[in-house]
Amino acid sequence: MSSALTDVRRSTVAEAAVERPDRKKKPPTLRKARTFYLFVAPWVLGFVGLTVFPLGYAFWLSLTDSDGLSPRTHFVGFQNYVDIFHDPLTLSSLAKTGMFALVTVPLSILAGLLLAVMVNQPIRARGLYRALIYLPAVVPPVGAALTFRLIFDRDAGAANGILSTLGANPITWLVDPNVRYVLYALVLWGCGGSMIISLAGLQDIPRELLEAAQVDGASYWQSFTRITIPLLSPVILFQVITGMIGSLQSFAPLLLSSGSLSGAGAVPQGNYLYMIHVFAQYFSASRFGYASAMLWLLFAVILLVTLLIIKVSARTVFYTVEPEGTSK
Amino acid sequence: MTRTYRWALSLVLLAVVLVMISPILWLVSSSLKSSADMASFPPTWWPSQPRFENYTEAITSVNFLGAAQNSLTIAFISTTLTTLSSAWVGFGFARLTAPGKKQLFVVLLATMMLPGIVTLVPTYLIFAKLHMVNTYWPWVAWGLGGSAFLIFLFRQFFAGIPREMEEAAIIDGCGYVGIFWRIFLPQSWPVIAASVILSFTHAWGDFVGPAMFLSQDSTTLAVAMATGYVNDKGLPMNNLVAAGAVMYVLPVLILFLFMQRRFVSGFSTSGIK
Structure with missing residues (x-):
């Protein structure tokens, strides 16, 4: 114009x-x-009232010995934070959460990318493939967890049914040490979500670039690693960041086990992730001060991890244009 | 691309689809089994006599309809308020200028990265102090605050509408509220559709929110299903769990199958890059 x-x-x-x-x-x-x-104004008010203020309130609580009930609470300074680093259960739950994120995030992204490349090929009924592979990602978390509880049930579950037809012994899946694999499977079942995001990224790649490479005699693998992956790197970075943020605060094991907040303490050790421990501290142990300190530690960890990923990726992620939104 | 290659690819994809769909088939199969089928080992793959009574029992043995009504109410409140509020705020960011706008927009984008659960628990404690636990007010508040992601979607859409539209309206004496309501909002139905779908599925699927903010007898389907069905000995009745879960999941799956294009475009227009 x-x-x-x-x-x-x-x-x-x-x-x-x-x-x-x-x-x-x-x-x-x-x-x-x-x-x-x-x-x-609505967003600013909501942000202040429902994010900033609760975070501040949690920080204030984390400096007290509040149990949420008795009116008298004592200021204890940073004692709760000191306690966190002397609580083996908290530290091990943090380690387990890190492990959970490091396993599920790359696997989901890789599986999603592979599927995206496949359903981006000119084959018949690819729309149907896309929809059916994505379908599990829209199943509500509670529905997905219940389904996996039924599949991995010791007696009536399909997993052991398959094992017995193969002549193997049944496995008690839903307790330690196997329950963590059920959790991984549950998370990977939703990799269609990652597929859709990668697919959108693939479709944004200009066709001429790939065609030019083909004319110049590049093999499929060469144009994939030299053109597709670099152009897709912002999309992958986005998934790494949101994936890490999501899995560090995951409480999926709760749904796989008792399905109630007060039952958080009963989650098997292998799946005892950080948020499960936070719920147990709030809703079973009533240690509001300590649990609030745990939340702030999680907040700090997520912030650090996000910044670290952005920093590390700065040299490898390739932008064709300036990131949108920051300009204008 | 050669024919054999195409065939091989289709076969692999078919296998993937089977793996992805089989859990849902197992859920449906379990929902039709008798308690004898559930107790047998090796398990029954598909019940020879489908037991449809599981569905009526799943509805009557817990307060299924009450929970479904609560789920619908909360989903309705969040969907309408979140969509309207996000469109309203998105319009502000797209079409108006003021000092501090850039900084606010950066804050908005940054909030998308905030871990939601970290703020949720203290928010619960605050609402408990205000005696607003076990009411729908928390969802009204969240809805009015809008969602950063949806605000961003609306902002992107509104920023692409030609300026002549609003200038003509200003000449005609129309204020910005009128411009938003009469000109911009009616044009944004693709984003509204994406927003409605995303907020509905989110509200319908949300577990921690209702588990914390609502008591057991006024809770939603997500929470009622998660705690499940137990018999008088305290043992889970898995065929009823399955039947309940099917009915709980079905609305979302139907919505998805009818609107899958919108589901997909909701993500792909998000301007990730």
Whole structure:
């Protein structure tokens, strides 16, 4: 669109505004600014009231010995944070959560990428393949966990049914040490979500680039590693970050076990992730101060991990254009 | 691409689809089994006599309809309020300017990275202090605050609408509220559809929110199903669990099958890059 045209239009608007003294006591930019604040107010209020204030409240709680019930709480300084680093259960749950993230995030992204490449090929009924592979990702978490509880049931489950037809002994899946594999399988079942994101990224790659490479005699593998992967790297980075954030705060094992917050303490050790321990501290042990300190530690860890990923990836991630949103 | 290659690829994909769909088939099969089928080992793959009574028992043996009603109410509140509020805020970021707008937008993008559960527990403690636990007010508050991701989606869409539209409206004496409501919102139905689907499935699937904020007798289906069905000996009745889970999951799956294009575009238009 020509800028001369828009300039003309803008000036007509300004003149029209000047001609109407009843509406225009203030200069138009000021009115526009006030309108802007009116429009973003719901989000700003929600952000302050439902994010900033709760985080602050949790921080204040983390400095006390509050149990949530007795009115008298004592200020204990950073004692809860010191205690965290002397609590083997908390530290081991943190280690398990790190392990869980390091296993499931790369596997999900890899599986999703592989599937995305496959369903991006010109084959018949690929729309149907895409939909059916993505389907598990839209099953609500509770429904998915219940389904996996039924599949891995010791007696009536399909997993042991398959093992017995193969002549193997049945396995008690839902207790230690096997239950962690059920959790991994449950998470990987949703890798269709990653497939859809990677597929959108693949479809954004200009066809001419790949065709030019083909003309120049590049093999499929060469154009995949030299063109597709670099152009897809922002999409992969996005998935690594959201995947890490999601899995560090995962409480999926709770749904796989008792399915109630107060039953968090009964989750098998192999699946005793950090958030499970937080729930157990809040809702079984009533150690509100300690649990709030745990939440703040998680917050700090997630923040650090995110910054670390962004920092490390800065040299390897390739942007064709400036990241959107920050400009304009 | 050669024919054999195409065939091989289709075979691999078919195998993947089978693996992905088989858990759902197992859920349906379990929901039709008798308790004798459930106790047999090796397990029954498909019940010879499907027991449809499981479904009526799954509805009557817990407060299924009450929980479903709570789920629907919460999903309705969150979906309408989140969509409207996100569109409203997204319009502000797309079409208006003011000092501090850039910084606010960066904060908005950064909140997408915030771990939601870290704020959820203290939010619960605050609502408990305000005696608003076991009401729908928390969902009203969350809905009015909008969702950062959806605000971003609406902002991207509104930023692409030609400026002539709003200038013509300003000349006609229409304020920005009118421009939003009469011109921009009606045009944004693709984003509204994506927003409705995403917020509905999120609200319907949410477990921790209702588990924390609602008591056991006014809870949602997600929580009622997670704690499951137990007999008088305290043992789980897995065929009823399966029947209940099928009925709980079905609305989302139907929504998905009818609107899969929207589901997919909701993510692909998110401007990840």
